Every structure is written in C-alpha cells, then in structure tokens.
Amino acid sequence: MDILIADDLAETRILLKSVIKKLGHNVYSAEDGAQAWELLQENPNISLLISDWEMPNMTGIELCRKIRSSDIGRYLFIILLTAKNQKDELIEGMAAGADDFITKPFNNQELDVRIRAGERIIRLQEDLAQKNKKLSDYNERLEKDLRSAAKLQESLLPKRHLELGELSFDSIFIPSLFVAGDIFNYFKLDEDNTGFYLLDVSGHGVSSAMLSFTLSKYLNAEGGSARGVLRKWTPSESNFINTSPEIVLGMLNRIFEMGEETMQYFTMVYGKYNYQARELEVSLGGHPPVLVMRANGGAEVIDLASIPIGMFRNSEYSKATLRMEPGDRILVYSDGLCDCFDTGDGKVTENMTDWFRERNYPDVNALSDEIKAKMRNYMENNPDADDISLIIISVN
Template identity: 35%
Template structure:
C-alpha cells in the first residue's frame, strides 16, 4: 500500500506551484540562455529587456526570484533592486545580481541596495542552480512565516472574540453576584448593620451579610472563599443561599421546630453544619474562612465562631479596640475540625467589625502587608465618621497604603453599630 497516496490516507495536499522567476537583461541572447536553463529546472520564467520593463512587471505580478544583470542601459540592476524593494510587496523576492564586478566595495554597495546574492559573469549553470536553491529556501521560509503569521492573526482574532464574550458574561455574572447582597444597610432600632463588597476582578469570592434569627437576635457574617474568579463566585452564591432569611428551610443557621417555626442554632453548630456540607455534600476542592456572629439586640450579648477569618474587632465607645477569637480552622478542610464559641458584650456606642483578609493582607508600595495593627490604626483614625463614611474612608486609606485602587484581593466586610 502506498501511504503517500492522498486518496489512500485521506490527506489533501495543495498542489506545489513552480516558483516564478523574473529574468532581466538587456541582452536577448543572455536572457534566452538563462530562461532555457530555468525552464528546464522547473521554474516559471518571465523575461524583461530593461529595468523599467522589469519594474512594471513586478507591479503587475509577484515573483519569487529575480535574476538581473547589473549593468544595463537606463535603469541598472542595482537601481531596479532598490526600486523593487521600495514597492513594499507582501511576499519576499530573492534578488540575484549578475555582474563582472568583483571588488568588495561594489559587492557591499549591492548588498546595501537590497540584493541577496551575486553571480559573476559568465554564469556557471551549476553555480546558478545552487544559488537558486538557496533562494528557494529563503523564499520558502518566508512564505511559511507569512502563513503562520496569518494563522496566528486568525487565531488571535478568534481569541479576542472569545475573550469579549467571556468579559460580557463576567459583567453579567458580576451584576448577578451583586444581587446576592440586596441590602447594604439594615436598621433594627437597637442596632444597625452596614456592609461593603469590592471585588478585585469581575467576580469575587467574598461575601458579607446579615439576617434576622428571631424578634430579638440578628446574624452577621463575613465569608471569604478560597481562590478567585468564577469558581469562587459560584461558591459564594451557594453559601448565600445557605444564609438567606428568604428561605429559612435552606438556611443552615436555622432549625425547624415541631410547630413549624424555626430556632437559631448555636454559632458553633452552624460552623459544624457548614463543615459537613462542604466535605460530604458539595465535595469540592475549595474551602472558605468565615466569621459568623449572633447578636442579642436587647442585651448586646455576642456569640460567634471564627473559622480562619481575620479577628473580629470591637471598637469601644471610649476608643479602645478589642480583638475577638483565636483563629480557628477554615471551613471544608478537615472533617473533625472543632470551632469554639466566642462570646463578647456590646455596650451602647460600640461597633463590631467583621472584615476580610483583603484589608489586613493588602500590600504597600514596598510589599509590606497592612496587618491587623495597621487596620486598627485606620479604624481609630476614622472612628468619628458615620458607618457608611467610615467604610468608604477605609477603602480610600487602603488605596493610599497600596498606591493603587486595583486591590490584589477582594475587600469586604460588615460594621454593626450597637445602640443599646
């Protein structure tokens, strides 16, 4: 079986066309001799009796190789070469000058004029064929490069179109993600919650929110899913469903009573249920850090769990700042992880901060992280501001610390004002 036969292999190969060669010489006898040899070797030959005629031919058709006499009446071969190069045609033509000149200065002049090779008269057929083969290799490589550039350009165009589609989808995804947090502010009279969320890309993996547990207690949370991009955003959407007051049956922090009502679970049990859900139900490679807090609006008592998230902070009415929690393991890493309950007491005028590590880990111009001490300094600096303005000021100060508004990580959090 002949495996080179396209009909047997199924391959389709384009026919190999002979290279087009332009022979330029004001001597008819010389042109005929060269043309006969070139035609016998399989080239497609065109003749021109002068440089001017050759230039017109080059404007009308594309040639792969040009073989021209140097010394001709009117336009010389060197002038033809320079004029041809100035046409700026897409394909490259290999230019060979025929000359009796052998001085190095003349050769250098020819190379500067755009010639690729030289043959000394009288022309040896063997040497001419060898030079033509060298020209074929150059022209072949140039054609291959042009073809690859075209393919690269077409591929780049397709990639740009695909990227534009992805960008449009991500913009819509960002709009949908913003709807996960419908309320940025909620006032319960004895306390009020204000939150902010700023993603580092189109979509992010941070989530902050609140919901009512019953008539006297509210839940506050700040979540940071590992990684960035679409996968993290999809996980935050899933977690938002687990912490939704609109769907108490799905809310992981609530437990149905026999009479059909719902009771809040202790904070540590909420963390345990999340951990089981991540490892047993969702079974994904992601994990998340979290602070989940329950606040009694009447007494100011706080019960919370910290799962690998930055320490919750209480800005006291007298300006002191208390750090809560001991760190804890992220949710979804270990099946036997235990998250201890942390308690605290809020008094009138105190503020509770649940902030993501996008603030504490934000680098400066020198690469140094802001850190918890730096964050506390910014909170103290802006403590006289109302909650919404205070959170905006934190973002401005963070931008000044970094020297840019393009944060490397999502920045989010929640501020709870306790009025008592």
C-alpha cells in the same frame, strides 16, 4: 501568491516578473520604495516583497523599517535583493526587518527556493493569526460572561447601607477579578435577633465564585431556616430557635466538606446580635479577627483560633460573647483587607486596629470614604490583590 517587486532598474523588474510569473505567482512592480509602500497599502493581498537595496526616494532598508514599524494588517515576508555580501551589511538588513536575501545576479532556482520558504512562513503566520483571532474572540466572550457573572454576584449582596433595628450595616466590596470568592449578608432572624456572615472561598475566579454563589443561596435567611442551619424548628415549642454561631459553622463544615478534586474550602465569620440583651455572639472558621471599636475609644480583637470550613470533617468551633453599647462598631472583613495593612512588620491586626481607632468618626460615611480610598489605592498598586470585603456594623 501575490508578490511585489521594488527595483529602480526596469531590466531587473522585467526579468524578475518573468521568472516569478512562470512560478505561478501574481506580480506587482514598483520603481522605488515610496511607490512600493503605496502599492502595499492599496493591495492587502500582497504577502511577499522582493526589494532592491539601493533605490531613489526610499531605499530598501528604509522600506523595511517603515513596514515593520507600521500596522499593515498582515505579516509581509521581505526578501532584499542586493549586491552587498558583507556581514555588517546583512546584519543591518536583518535589523531593519528583512527576512531573507538574494544576491545579484540571482539564480532562478535559488529565487524559487527562497520564495517557497517565504510561502511556508506566510502560511504559518496566517495560521497563527487565525488561531489568535479565535483566542481573542473566545476571551471576549469569556470576559462578557464573567462580567455578567459579576453582576449576578453583586445582585446577591445586601444593600450597601441597611438599618436593622438598632444596628446599621454599611458594606464595601471590591472583587479582584470579574468574579470573586467573597460573599456576605446581614438579615433579621426574628424580632429580637439579627444575623450576619462574611465568607471567603479559597482561590480566585470562576471556581471560587461558583462555591460562593452556592453558599449565598444556602445561607439566605429563608433557605437557612428551611434547612435547619441558621434556625432550627422545635416541635415541642412549635417555634424556631436561632442556632448558636459555633454550631452553624460546625454544620457547614460537615455539609461542605472539601473534595479531593476541587480542594476548596472557605473561611467564615458568623455573628448573631440580640437586641434585648445588647449581646453579640460571633464565631470564626479560619477567618481573620473581628474588630470591635468602642465608643469610648477602646478596641477589642475577637481572634478565635480555628480551622477553615470544609478542611477537616471533625473540626470544632467556639464563640465569643460581648455586650455592646450605643456608639460601638463591629468590623468584619476578608483577608484582602489585611493585605492593605501589611507593612511587613508582622503586626497586621495591630496596624489595622490602630488605623480604625484613629478614625472612629461619628459619621460612618467619612470612615467608609477613607477605607475605600485605601482599598482602591492598594488594588491599583497590586494587580494580583485578593478580593476585599468589609462590613461596618454600628450600634445605634
């Protein structure tokens, strides 16, 4: 081990150097604290310092404080060599950063024992530093993987603005972590019908995102049709028939039944809009209410009491049917948005409805900008906030 001696008395330096070399260590020496500080910076291999208390230019106490307040890239074990033995003085030395003390005149065996104790501490510190480095490298790789997963997840989402017939879709997505449990989509079912869904997997992070990935692939328009979920083939008519929303949720509830190991379920809203009838059909599976903001300034809340998907195998779901008019808007969102409106008064849906009613702007971009600012402000002030997703559907 490389040891640095700092003492203004040449006799003490010579004596210490002789004893420490016999113990099998390499020795550096300095005449005062300032010179010791320079040697520590020039020789990163030095891992133990034996310093006198009283020295010119920089005292042992001052040297301790400078070392502990600086990043020298390693842990340095410090032994103060002193004639002081008062309790207050020893406390001062410990407070400055000293690890141990040797009282003058020192005993060779005591010096050996204290150096060995310092070696053990240094080895523990080095071992801890190596483990921290491995952990840091692992976290860096994990963060990189999570960022890649987040990009993949965002690639599964539809365009932020999309025109489908007489409907305009605008969406906002803010994940709580690098990856999220929210996923949504909107798509043409056929020439007369458009479908949309938003689901929120329980929990946070990778496990939630994995299930949301699976559901996204399962519910894409082509995949859903092929599996008979969103559309069902009828041989008698040689055609596909769109599945009613409550039936879709019932099928998903049986397919994605919650397992004992994962204990994962998800809430979901699925809606279907028919252009010819200007009719909206929507079902909820344990999901927050859907808000319908009417062009005339009115508002309707679609709140269907229901159980989350996958929680109980025999759960049944219902649907609501509404006629829509030009200028109406449909707001579909995850419960992360509810948190933005939770003032503790128990009136989250009412608060949200009033907020959107006051901002029923003709220009959807103005509405998007305001709600996005509100979302980001909430996320900044609540680091543990849930994912936030919102779909604004405008009837043209």
